[in-house]
Every structure is written in C-alpha cells, then in structure tokens.
Amino acid sequence: MTSLDNFRLEVRQWLETNCPESQRQPIIKEEQIWGGRRRIFPSPDARLWFERMRDKGWTAPDWPTEYGGGGLSAAEAKVLEQEMQALGCRPPLYEIGLWMFGPALLEYGSEQQKLEHIPKIVRGEIRWSQGYSEPSAGSDLASLITRAEDMGDHFLVNGSKMWTTQADKADWIFCLVRTDPKVPKQEGISFLLIDMASEGVSTAPIELISGESEFCQTFFEDVRVPKENLVGELNAGWSIAKRLLKHERKLMSIMEMMVEKEDETVVELAKRYVGVDGTGQLRDNALRTQLTRHLMNSQAIEWTSYRLFEQHGQVIKDAGLPLIMKHISTTELQRKDELILAIMGNRGLSLKDAEYSHKEQRLVKNWAYNKAQTIAGGTSEIQLNIIAKRALDLPGH
Ligand SMILES: Cc1cc2nc3c(=O)[nH]c(=O)nc-3n(C[C@H](O)[C@H](O)[C@H](O)COP(=O)(O)OP(=O)(O)OC[C@H]3O[C@@H](n4cnc5c(N)ncnc54)[C@H](O)[C@@H]3O)c2cc1C
Structure with missing residues (x-):
C-alpha cells in the first residue's frame, strides 16, 4: 500500500467520524457558509463541520501550514476532494478569498501581507x-x-x-x-x-x-x-490582476459542481414533468435527444476539467485552458437551464407567483441568474477573442 493509499484511508475514516450526517446532503444556496465578521451558520451541525475542517486547515487543504492551510500536497488535496465527494460532504466554506484572492496573494504578497491575510481567509474570519x-x-x-x-x-x-x-x-x-x-x-x-x-x-x-x-x-x-x-x-498590478483572473476562470469552469445541487437530476425532472411510455422512455423524442446531448456534454466537461486540473495542479501554465473550460462549461450550464425550462413547460413561467412550487420558482430563478455566468469573469465574446489569439494562434483581422 502506498502512502497515498494510507492517506486515503485516514481521510475516509476522519470524514466518516467528523462530517455530521446533515452535512452530507446536497447543498442549497441558503445553507452555504460564507466567511466574514458577520458570518452566520445555518445550523449547529454546519458550524461544527466548518470548525472541524477549519481546525485541520482543510478549508484550504493545499495552502502552506505556516499560514494556517492544510499543507497537503496536490495529490493529497485531490484525495481529500475525492473522498469528500464520495461521502457527499458539503464544502465547509465559500469564499472569494479562498478561490481567487488567496492564491494570488500567496504568489505576489509580501511575507507580512500573507501572515496578516491568509490565516483569516482559511479560518473564514474575513470576507x-x-x-x-x-x-x-x-x-x-x-x-x-x-x-x-x-x-x-x-x-x-x-x-x-x-x-x-x-x-x-x-x-x-x-x-x-x-x-x-x-x-x-x-x-x-x-x-x-x-x-x-x-x-x-x-x-x-x-x-x-x-x-x-x-x-x-x-x-x-x-x-x-x-x-x-x-x-x-x-x-505593476496588471500582472497580478491577470493571474487572479486565471483562478476566477478556473472556478467558473467548475461552476456546475459549485452551484446548488437539486434533489432530482434533469432526467428525473423530465420523467416527472413529461412522463414515460410503456418501455420507460421519455414521451418526447426530440427532448430525449436534447437531454442526451446535454448529458454527454456535461460528462465530457467534467472529465476534461478533472484531467486538466489534475495534470496542471494549482498553477495552470497554459493560459488558454481555463479560458476554454470557462467558456464551454458556462455555455453548457445555460443550455441545461433552457432544457429545464422546456421540460417544465408552463410550470416554468414564474419567479415568484405563489401558485408555483418553491422548487419551480427556484429553477426559473437559476435560469435567470445563470445568464450572468457568460458575462462574469470576462464575457464569452472576449473569451473567444482571446482563445482565438492566444490559445489557437489564429490570425487577427
Ligand atoms: C454575476 C456577475 C458577478 C460579477 N462580479 C464582479 C465582481 O465581483 N467584481 C468585479 O470587478 N466585476 C464583477 N463582474 C463584472 C464582470 O467582470 C463584467 O461584467 C464583465 O467583465 C463585462 O464587462 P461589462 O459588464 O462592462 O460589459 P462590456 O465590457 O460593456 O461589454 C458589453 C458587451 O459588449 C461585448 N464586447 C465588449 N468588447 C468587445 C470586443 N472587443 N469584442 C467583442 N465583443 C465585445 C461584450 O462581450 C458584451 O456582450 C461581475 C459580473 C457578473 C455578471
């Protein structure tokens, strides 16, 4: 058994002992824990889970221990992520400092700045x-x-x-x-x-x-x-700004994994709203084709992003990769929302009418909100321009 296998067993055991059952359910937006002086916990279990992860430095597993991080190698951090996913553990902390600013400060900040700000990010004290x-x-x-x-x-x-x-x-x-x-x-x-x-x-x-x-x-x-x-x-802030944007685009390329998880998959939703025939297939052939295309795209995006970020670790040297992943994954997220609205038919018409269920309203809200994903972190038009120029080396006009 390799030391990584041993580490996996230890992590699995620790998570099973320390992650409360309620923190192994799909996360909803209202229950995400954001850092900051005014941070609030949705439940005592959420607080306990956050504090246990924080105390191990596992809110930032691969950041150096001298700044409060977990000090794990890239491979160990991946194992932790995989084991958390296998058990369905919720992310213990949501924070721009963790995703974007912290990695840039670790690279460009002075020792004094790192000591001042990084531990507070890891501990969710500053938003x-x-x-x-x-x-x-x-x-x-x-x-x-x-x-x-x-x-x-x-x-x-x-x-x-x-x-x-x-x-x-x-x-x-x-x-x-x-x-x-x-x-x-x-x-x-x-x-x-x-x-x-x-x-x-x-x-x-x-x-x-x-x-x-x-x-x-x-x-x-x-x-x-x-x-x-x-x-x-x-x-000399422009270089730091660009490096930080790389972290932002990496985050946005895994947005599908970060957003609120529904208790029903899109296929289950389609079966419920559209119905199935005697053989168990969706009644609407055209919808089935669209759904299959979406599922194939999502799977391909998920595997590709795992492969890319696994190969490249935290520092992605090829600037084109996060751009490409951000563009295709945010576009697919919007396709999925369109599909969900088509599935819901006239039940997908309202953001706040009490005649529609809370879930129906939320799905419509997601559709509206996710329009922003191809704008935030750089619009798709701009991403495509940069991909053409820098990643594909296409001639300019
Ligand atoms: C949900 C969300 C969260 C955000 N959060 C933050 C944040 O926390 N902090 C922050 O600083 N910013 C944030 N932003 C802002 C975001 O970075 C900008 O909206 C984005 O960079 C686009 O800028 P703009 O809105 O000024 O649009 P504009 O730059 O005015 O663009 C308008 C339109 O013109 C197109 N366009 C512009 N130039 C070109 C060109 N050269 N070629 C082709 N098309 C072009 C664009 O693609 C777009 O369709 C956020 C945006 C969103 C949607």
Whole structure:
C-alpha cells in the first residue's frame, strides 16, 4: 500500500467520524457558509463541520501550514476532494478569498501581507470582494480610472467599482487602481487592498433579473489606504490582476459542481414533468435527444476539467485552458437551464407567483441568474477573442 493509499484511508475514516450526517446532503444556496465578521451558520451541525475542517486547515487543504492551510500536497488535496465527494460532504466554506484572492496573494504578497491575510481567509474570519470592473471599464478593464494618489504615508482613493459581488457583506476588497495616468494604460495600474470599514467607502445594491441583489456598486470618496496595503510593486498590478483572473476562470469552469445541487437530476425532472411510455422512455423524442446531448456534454466537461486540473495542479501554465473550460462549461450550464425550462413547460413561467412550487420558482430563478455566468469573469465574446489569439494562434483581422 502506498502512502497515498494510507492517506486515503485516514481521510475516509476522519470524514466518516467528523462530517455530521446533515452535512452530507446536497447543498442549497441558503445553507452555504460564507466567511466574514458577520458570518452566520445555518445550523449547529454546519458550524461544527466548518470548525472541524477549519481546525485541520482543510478549508484550504493545499495552502502552506505556516499560514494556517492544510499543507497537503496536490495529490493529497485531490484525495481529500475525492473522498469528500464520495461521502457527499458539503464544502465547509465559500469564499472569494479562498478561490481567487488567496492564491494570488500567496504568489505576489509580501511575507507580512500573507501572515496578516491568509490565516483569516482559511479560518473564514474575513470576507473578500473583488473590485475590478468600473462603469466604463469591464471588458476593457485596463481603462479603469479609480485613482489612488500617493500622499506620502498613504494612498488617497477616489472612484467607484461596478458589479462588486457581495461587497455590502464583505470586510475587505481587493482593487485595481490607477496610480499613474500618464503611462500606457496597463502600466499605470496597482493592486490595492482596502478595508471596507474605512471612512469614505460605501455600497449601493444592484438588482439582478433573477430578483436577487447579489452585487453592488462600491464608491470610494477620499479613502485613506495605508501604503502597506499595496500588493507587489507600484504600477505593476496588471500582472497580478491577470493571474487572479486565471483562478476566477478556473472556478467558473467548475461552476456546475459549485452551484446548488437539486434533489432530482434533469432526467428525473423530465420523467416527472413529461412522463414515460410503456418501455420507460421519455414521451418526447426530440427532448430525449436534447437531454442526451446535454448529458454527454456535461460528462465530457467534467472529465476534461478533472484531467486538466489534475495534470496542471494549482498553477495552470497554459493560459488558454481555463479560458476554454470557462467558456464551454458556462455555455453548457445555460443550455441545461433552457432544457429545464422546456421540460417544465408552463410550470416554468414564474419567479415568484405563489401558485408555483418553491422548487419551480427556484429553477426559473437559476435560469435567470445563470445568464450572468457568460458575462462574469470576462464575457464569452472576449473569451473567444482571446482563445482565438492566444490559445489557437489564429490570425487577427
Ligand atoms: C454575476 C456577475 C458577478 C460579477 N462580479 C464582479 C465582481 O465581483 N467584481 C468585479 O470587478 N466585476 C464583477 N463582474 C463584472 C464582470 O467582470 C463584467 O461584467 C464583465 O467583465 C463585462 O464587462 P461589462 O459588464 O462592462 O460589459 P462590456 O465590457 O460593456 O461589454 C458589453 C458587451 O459588449 C461585448 N464586447 C465588449 N468588447 C468587445 C470586443 N472587443 N469584442 C467583442 N465583443 C465585445 C461584450 O462581450 C458584451 O456582450 C461581475 C459580473 C457578473 C455578471
């Protein structure tokens, strides 16, 4: 038996002993545990599960132990992930800091910044938000104009960030700011960490078509930011920004695995709404074909992303891969939503009418919400442009 096999047995045993039964059920959105000073636990079991995983550093299994992580090798972290999946364990913590900011800070942050921020992410104590986009800088992100002026002992920040997910619930925000307006646009950007409790920071929620209000516009008015909150060199924030986006796209390429799990598969849903014939087959032939195509695509995407991320570990050197995976998986997620609506027929018409069940409303809400997935983290049009140029080396126009 190899040491990895031994590790697998230990992990399996530990999970069986420590993961409460209620935390082995499919996760629903309302029960996800997000970090932060205002974090709330949906149940005592959820809290217990979170605390047990946190204390082992397994909220960030492959981050170094000196910053509170689990210190596992990539192979061990994979084993943990597989064993958690086999047992149906819920993720113990949802957090932008874990998925995107932490990996970038581990790579680019100073020792002092890592010691200050990484353990708090692992322990779910601080919730992070992302301050990249602006009202006139989304796809063309490098055109951002939020300004950070060097005032000697601090920066003075003025401007606003758009579509900042959960910024009203976040404790800190990592921002791209303009520190030199005179040089070519990508060369005058810095990466700055801002405490949301600083004087001059405010947020205004924005409503989505799903009726939820997950994101905000965040305003900065004469906000004083200590110099030690600059990550990397002054005016060298663009490289950090791009590296962090790679982590974001990796996350979005496994979005299907992250989103709320339904208690029924799409096939079961189709059988229930559309019905089956005497041989047990779906009544609608055309729907059966669409469903089969979707199931094949999803399986191919799942296996391909496992293979890619297993081969490349945390650091994916080929920048084209996360882009391709993000594009195809978010597109397939939307196809699935369309299919679900077609299956539900006239039961899939309402977001909030009490005549429809809670689940029906939720499925319609998911359909509306997931429209955003081909926009967030870079729109599909932009992804395709970059894939054509960088990954496929196609000639430009
Ligand atoms: C759910 C969600 C969460 C988000 N969370 C955050 C967050 O937390 N923090 C943050 O900073 N941002 C966040 N964003 C913002 C996101 O990064 C931007 O919406 C995205 O980059 C697109 O920018 P935009 O909205 O300004 O659209 P625009 O850039 O104005 O694009 C509008 C349309 O024009 C197309 N287009 C633009 N340029 C080109 C081109 N050169 N070639 C072809 N087509 C083009 C686009 O594809 C799009 O269809 C989030 C967005 C969503 C939907």
